[in-house]
Amino acid sequence: MTVIDRILAVFDEHGRGAHFGENVTETEHALQCAHMAATAGADDALVAAALLHDVGHLLHGLPEDIAERGTDGRHEVGGAAWLAGSFGPAVVAPVRLHVAAKRYLCAVEPAYHGAMSAASQRSLLLQGGPMSPAEMRLFVAEPWFRSPAGLKAGLWSPTELAVDPRQVIAALPAWLAKTHGVEFAFGTPVLGFDGSTVTTPDGGVPVKRLVICTGADFRDLAPAAFAASGLYPCKLQMMRSQAFGDRFRVGTHSAAGLTLRHYASFKTCPTLPALARRLDAEMPEYGRYGIHVLVSQNAAGELTLGDTHEYGDAITPFDNPRLDDLVLDYLKTFLAVPDPRVAERWHGVYVRHPTAAYVAARPAENTLAVTGVGGAGMTLSFGLAEKTISDFLGEAP
Numbered sequence: 001m002t003v004i005d006r007i008l009a010v011f012d013e014h015g016r017g018a019h020f021g022e023n024v025t026e027t028e029h030a031l032q033c034a035h036m037a038a039t040a041g042a043d044d045a046l047v048a049a050a051l052l053h054d055v056g057h058l059l060h061g062l063p064e065d066i067a068e069r070g071t072d073g074r075h076e077v078g079g080a081a082w083l084a085g086s087f088g089p090a091v092v093a094p095v096r097l098h099v100a101a102k103r104y105l106c107a108v109e110p111a112y113h114g115a116m117s118a119a120s121q122r123s124l125l126l127q128g129g130p131m132s133p134a135e136m137r138l139f140v141a142e143p144w145f146r147s148p149a150g151l152k153a154g155l156w157s158p159t160e161l162a163v164d165p166r167q168v169i170a171a172l173p174a175w176l177a178k179t180h181g182v183e184f185a186f187g188t189p190v191l192g193f194d195g196s197t198v199t200t201p202d203g204g205v206p207v208k209r210l211v212i213c214t215g216a217d218f219r220d221l222a223p224a225a226f227a228a229s230g231l232y233p234c235k236l237q238m239m240r241s242q243a244f245g246d247r248f249r250v251g252t253h254s255a256a257g258l259t260l261r262h263y264a265s266f267k268t269c270p271t272l273p274a275l276a277r278r279l280d281a282e283m284p285e286y287g288r289y290g291i292h293v294l295v296s297q298n299a300a301g302e303l304t305l306g307d308t309h310e311y312g313d314a315i316t317p318f319d320n321p322r323l324d325d326l327v328l329d330y331l332k333t334f335l336a337v338p339d340p341r342v343a344e345r346w347h348g349v350y351v352r353h354p355t356a357a358y359v360a361a362r363p364a365e366n367t368l369a370v371t372g373v374g375g376a377g378m379t380l381s382f383g384l385a386e387k388t389i390s391d392f393l394g395e396a397p
Helices: 003-014 026-039 044-052 075-084 089-108 110-115 118-126 133-140 165-180 223-229 257-261 264-268 272-282 284-288 321-331 374-393
Strands: 197-200 203-206 210-212 232-243 294-297 302-306 342-352 359-361 367-371
Touching: 003 026, 026 044, 044 089, 075 089, 089 110, 089 118, 089 133, 133 272, 133 321, 223 359, 232 321, 257 264, 257 272, 272 284, 284 321, 302 321, 321 342, 342 374, 367 374
Parallel strands: 210 367
Antiparallel strands: 197 203, 232 302, 232 342, 294 302, 359 367
């Protein structure tokens, strides 16, 4: 007897009974779920899991009113075990997790709980009720987790664009040299400066004007100016996935819900304080490390994922793998990546100001230092460069 024959035999023998207090049979419930999964665009494995998610009810031999008797039949466990001999994890895991998914949904969407039938609400209590914050953190860490709620809404900006830093860094110097005659001295450390000379290991380089556009190195080049600036260092960790090519395209770069409390632009939202309190209660590590999950994709199909934030004296030269795990766990709540293996990891250190969008300092005569744009460098860089250079060049040397 094939697996299909066994499934048909189980439904033929037990599928005509009522679906545990509902006005449909077990077979009708299974077909409805499979139809809804297919209509929503689910793949074949998930449609099969939707069809078979309650097969454990047909196997345990318990009466239809077990919930009213205060008994949880653990049908998800029995059903997953019965299917495991014939199906792979893509079918078995959703069957095993579908009760947990209901508990998760009831925790994150109170309206979902209110829309459930009385029978389903009774069984929910026997299954543990809505998840606690601790249970939710474990659930979203499941390898098979995809947000049961799905992506509910988003803000779309047609003016946003993504830049691949590796591509830009490789091409921009050649363009500047050809178009504007800019000379570059790559691999030449700057040891110091005064108003007329930049000191390097190869000697002094005379200058009329000097512009310092650096990050955390500003502290070493001009310690007095750095101390007076109010800037502090910030370390972020980033990741990059394998190259998916055309096999998987996100279609846009995304910033998820945690971003709402990371950027000052969102502070005008009246409900933001309540959201921040909820996030701190449910996901304290995300607030502690300033984690907000961003995703962008380059032409090769690689996903750039980040980011995390450690500040001041908490910064060490060593990366914290726990922070990467938190980013990947949250990513799964809004984006289903088919194979989220990480191909590259790195970190960077920049400087930021607690209130100002950037800092322009004058550490020496004929010298301008511009830094502290923090995480808004891509947004501010062109406009900031035009303004500060125009002002600086307008001064007499």
